[in-house]
Amino acid sequence: MEKRVTFNGRLLPYMLLAPQLLITLVFFYWPAGQAVWQSFLIEDAFGLSTQFVWFENYQILLSKPDYYRTLAITLTFSALVAFLSLSLALLLAVQADKHIKFASGYKTMLIWPYAVAPAIAGVLWLFMFQPSLGLVSHAIRALGVDWNPVLNPDHAFTLVVMAATWKKIAYNFLFFLAGLQAIPKSVIEASAIDGASPMRRFWTITFPLLSPTTFFLLVVNVVYVFFETFGIIDATTGGGPAKATQTLVYKVYHDGKLGADLGGSAAQSVILMLIVIGLTAIQFRYVEKKVQY
Amino acid sequence: MNNVHLRKVGKIYAGGVEALRDIAFDIPDGAFCVLVGPSGCGKSTLLRMVAGLETITSGEISIGDRAVNDLDPSERDIAMVFQNYALYPHMSVYDNMAYGLRNRKTPKPEIEARVQEAARILEIGHLLDRKPRQLSGGQRQRVAMGRAIVRKPRVFLFDEPLSNLDAKLRIQMRVEIKKLQRTLGITSIYVTHDQLEAMTLADMLVVMNKGNIEQVGPPLQLYERPETVFVAGFIGAPPMNLIELPEGGVAGLALENRPVAPVIVGIRPEHFELAPVGTPAPLGISMQITAIEMVGAETYLYGALDGRGREVIVRVAGKAEQQIGERVTAVAERHNLHFFDPATGRRLAVS
Ligand SMILES: Nc1ncnc2c1ncn2[C@@H]1O[C@H](COP(=O)(O)OP(=O)(O)OP(=O)(O)O)[C@@H](O)[C@H]1O
Ligand SMILES: [Mg+2]
Numbered sequence: 347m348e349k350r351v352t353f354n355g356r357l358l359p360y361m362l363l364a365p366q367l368l369i370t371l372v373f374f375y376w377p378a379g380q381a382v383w384q385s386f387l388i389e390d391a392f393g394l395s396t397q398f399v400w401f402e403n404y405q406i407l408l409s410k411p412d413y414y415r416t417l418a419i420t421l422t423f424s425a426l427v428a429f430l431s432l433s434l435a436l437l438l439a440v441q442a443d444k445h446i447k448f449a450s451g452y453k454t455m456l457i458w459p460y461a462v463a464p465a466i467a468g469v470l471w472l473f474m475f476q477p478s479l480g481l482v483s484h485a486i487r488a489l490g491v492d493w494n495p496v497l498n499p500d501h502a503f504t505l506v507v508m509a510a511t512w513k514k515i516a517y518n519f520l521f522f523l524a525g526l527q528a529i530p531k532s533v534i535e536a537s538a539i540d541g542a543s544p545m546r547r548f549w550t551i552t553f554p555l556l557s558p559t560t561f562f563l564l565v566v567n568v569v570y571v572f573f574e575t576f577g578i579i580d581a582t583t584g585g586g587p588a589k590a591t592q593t594l595v596y597k598v599y600h601d602g603k604l605g606a607d608l609g610g611s612a613a614q615s616v617i618l619m620l621i622v623i624g625l626t627a628i629q630f631r632y633v634e635k636k637v638q639y
Numbered sequence: 640m641n642n643v644h645l646r647k648v649g650k651i652y653a654g655g656v657e658a659l660r661d662i663a664f665d666i667p668d669g670a671f672c673v674l675v676g677p678s679g680c681g682k683s684t685l686l687r688m689v690a691g692l693e694t695i696t697s698g699e700i701s702i703g704d705r706a707v708n709d710l711d712p713s714e715r716d717i718a719m720v721f722q723n724y725a726l727y728p729h730m731s732v733y734d735n736m737a738y739g740l741r742n743r744k745t746p747k748p749e750i751e752a753r754v755q756e757a758a759r760i761l762e763i764g765h766l767l768d769r770k771p772r773q774l775s776g777g778q779r780q781r782v783a784m785g786r787a788i789v790r791k792p793r794v795f796l797f798d799e800p801l802s803n804l805d806a807k808l809r810i811q812m813r814v815e816i817k818k819l820q821r822t823l824g825i826t827s828i829y830v831t832h833d834q835l836e837a838m839t840l841a842d843m844l845v846v847m848n849k850g851n852i853e854q855v856g857p858p859l860q861l862y863e864r865p866e867t868v869f870v871a872g873f874i875g876a877p878p879m880n881l882i883e884l885p886e887g888g889v890a891g892l893a894l895e896n897r898p899v900a901p902v903i904v905g906i907r908p909e910h911f912e913l914a915p916v917g918t919p920a921p922l923g924i925s926m927q928i929t930a931i932e933m934v935g936a937e938t939y940l941y942g943a944l945d946g947r948g949r950e951v952i953v954r955v956a957g958k959a960e961q962q963i964g965e966r967v968t969a970v971a972e973r974h975n976l977h978f979f980d981p982a983t984g985r986r987l988a989v990s
Contacts, residue, residue: 532725535692538712539719540739540786550738554729 378619384612403613412589413597413614420593423507424571430511432563435518436556440548442519443526460516464574468581471509475582495583499590502583506591509582510575518563525559526552565629569622594618641703641793641826642668643689648698650684650850658684659850662698666843669824671817675837676847676873682830685847686796689828691715702793713742718787719796722803724779726771732758732782733767739790757785760819777808784816788823795820795827801836813839834874838862846870864977868984871905871977877939877952879905883981891945893923898978898989905977908939908954911969920970926951928965933958940967 385403387396407413442452459467474482475495486493495501529552537551538544553560576595579585585592585600592600594614602611643666650659658681666672674682687693689700691712699706707715718739726735733754740750758764761781771779780800787795800816801809817840820827831837837844838858846853846861846869854866858874865871871879882892885901894904906922914920926942929950938959942951953969961967978987 530723530725532721532723533727535690535712536719536721536725536786537727537738538692539690539715539717540790541713541742542738543713546742551727 381612381615381619384608385616386609387612388609399609403609404617407610407613407617416589416592416594416597419503419590420572423503423510423575423591423593424568426507427510427514427571427575428564428567430507431514431518431567432560434511435515435563436522436560438515439519439522439526440552442523456519457516459513460520462513464513464577465581467509467513468578471505471512471578472582475505497587499587502587502591506575506579506582509578510571513578514567514570518567521559521563522556525556529555561632562629565625569625572618572621640668642666643672643794643826643828644699644701644704645685645689646699646701648685648688648700649696650681650688650693651696657850659688662852664845664852664855666826666828669826670842671820671827671829671840672843672845673829673831673837673841674845674847675831675834676853678832680847681850682832682847683798686719686798686828686830689794690717690719690796715794716792717794717796718790718792719798720783720787720800722799724771724783724800724803726779726782726786728771730770731767732763732769732771732774732785735771735782736785736789739786743790753789753791754785757789760788761785776803777812780804780812784819788819791823791825793826795825795829797827797829799831800829802831802833809836816840835876838874844874846873848873864986865905866986868903868905868979871979875907877908877954879907879977880951881905881979882944882949882951889944889949891925891949895921895973898987901981902987902989903979903981905979906971906975908952910971910975911953912971913953913955914968914970916968918968918970921973922971922976923968924951924970925966925968926953928961928963928967931959931961931963942967 386398386400388399388402389396438456442456462470472480474480475493476483483493492498493501495505533555534547534551537547542550572593573595575593576599579591579593579596580599583591585596595618598611598614598618601607601614645662645664648659648662649657651657662685674685676682684693688695689702689707691707691710691714695708699708701707702715702717727738730738736754736757737750740753745753754767755764758767761784763778763781763785766774766778766782771782774782780803783800797816801812804812813836816829829840831840841858843855844858844861845855848869853873854861854870861870861874865874865879868881872881881903882889882905883901883903884892884894884897886899888894888897904922911924914923916925924944926944928940928942930941932939932941937957938955940953940955940959940961942953943949944951953967978989979985980987
């Protein structure tokens with residue numbers, strides 16, 4: 347027997363849905379529509395007149411090497427952060443799954459970073475790694491590295507990768523831990539009896555059985571790096587030095603807000619929207635099918 | 640020689656639960672040893688200690704004259720069939736069986752040959768490409784067996800492998816397991832709380848209770864000469880009648896040469912015979928029938944001894960003509976009586 351709520355009136359369900367729909371419309375569909383519309387317009391330099399130009403904004407955007415450089419940075423950035431945060435979180439989750447004794451304290455500590463707002467996280471890392479004041483910078487300098495994320499693009503890039511990774515580990519950790527605990531103990535024990543060393547047990551049993559979780563997290567992490575690292579980048583490096591840490595999202599903001607190129611910025615937003623739609627589609631399509639066993 | 644020795648084995652779990660105390664027995668090479676006992680008595684714990692899945696708190700376990708206390712499960716050369724089968728869900732049936740051989744770097748052609756051979760014995764050749772979730776419970780059970788036998792281990796361990804099957808399949812698999820173990824001749828330890836399974840499978844039966852061993856021996860010996868009240872009540876279905884006789888005796892029960900001290904007298908339902916009132920016999924009871932259970936080939940009469948409401952079960956062959964409420968008398972031979980000390984629960988030698 348199926349349990350079902352039935353409504354008497356026709357109006358009630360719509361009224362119950364209305365607030366959610368309204369929020370989605372006002373904060374998502376409306377701005378998205380605006381962005382699409384804007385991306386077809388070019389404003390003159392003084393903001394006096396606008397012209398409908400079809401795809402000219404896109405053409406301009408895609409003809410600039412600058413855009414491809416940002417794209418490459420974003421891809422490298424997301425690959426690094428996704429890889430690092432997933433593998434570190436998995437390592438920590440495997441440890442937490444083993445040592446049940448201190449697990450609760452250990453878990454709480456690991457989950458903290460998740461509760462920290464991105465901009466705050468950025469500022470924390472900025473302070474720690476600030477060339478002249480930062481504690482960590484001090485230590486790195488003591489090791490003989492001329493640490494300067496403010497001027498050195500590689501150092502800046504390393505800094506945002508570390509901050510973004512740190513921020514996402516907690517989330518990944520929780521999912522991996524839940525995934526590990528869902529694997530029946532007896533299956534791992536069976537593989538031990540079957541003569542597999544602990545390392546081999548992990549790679550032939552645990553890791554494949556975690557693959558649905560891993561794939562889900564991979565998509566979530568890539569989306570995160572693409573869109574949610576804005577706060578961290580803005581607070582630590584502001585996209586610099588020399589645009590070395592400028593991601594696609596940061597560029598939207600930079601070009602639109604600071605460069606006042608609304609049309610170009612809107613075109614970038616539309617491309618980003620398409621990327622998210624693509625990633626979401628992949629997730630829905632493959633999470634159910636491919637990674638199942 | 641793949642015998643298993645347990646010397647004064649004890650287990651205390653983290654948290655202080657003492658699960659096993661002073662467990663000591665030897666399983667000869669090739670024997671089928673069944674551990675049986677009520678839930679929570681420590682059967683699984685003991686099996687898992689032999690497997691290496693639980694640490695050994697005290698004592699020593701050795702397999703083939705080699706102490707295994709400090710060996711990882713992977714180094715003990717054993718195979719285990721779990722209650723929930725514990726098949727690898729992401730691998731095909733073939734890979735499930737081949738996994739242990741691959742881990743031991745067995746050459747490919749030999750893996751192929753051994754898996755095919757096991758599949759043939761267990762009649763699962765047509766399932767080799769399937770994933771575990773595409774199999775029925777009985778088929779999964781067979782795959783789990785297959786995974787154990789391809790390895791040709793020193794010892795087989797089974798933890799209630801049949802408890803998830805329906806009654807008919809359980810009997811069928813029980814027979815097959817016994818046959819398989821005979822042909823392969825591999826030392827086996829089998830855990831169950833089903834005493835019928837225990838009786839039919841075992842060469843050597845170990846009855847456990849609350850972390851202790853009650854008695855070890857061939858099944859028939861335990862049936863014929865239980866050393867403790869617990870074993871007497873546990874082995875056999877329906878269970879042995881255990882009637883406590885205080886110094887003054889009980890109404891409705893007449894016993895020749897009754898010991899003076901309080902005693903527990905045990906008599907199996909199948910050793911009673913109905914007899915006319917007043918028949919002279921070493922043991923005679925008079926009871927009022929409270930329930931009748933007909934199983935076909937035999938009938939069980941449940942009754943209460945005169946005066947006190949003590950329950951007694953009497954087996955009669957075939958169908959019974961008696962009615963509920965009727966009074967009957969039953970007698971038993973001296974050599975079928977068992978006497979136990981009510982204080983210690985141990986068997987008494989009463990002539
Ligand atoms: N991991 C554990 N930690 C603490 N105590 C445990 C643990 N596992 C089992 N025990 C305790 O040890 C005792 C023996 O448990 P065990 O699982 O060996 O019983 P069993 O004879 O297999 O019972 P069953 O027939 O129900 O499977 C029980 O009292 C149980 O509560
Ligand atoms: Mg058990």
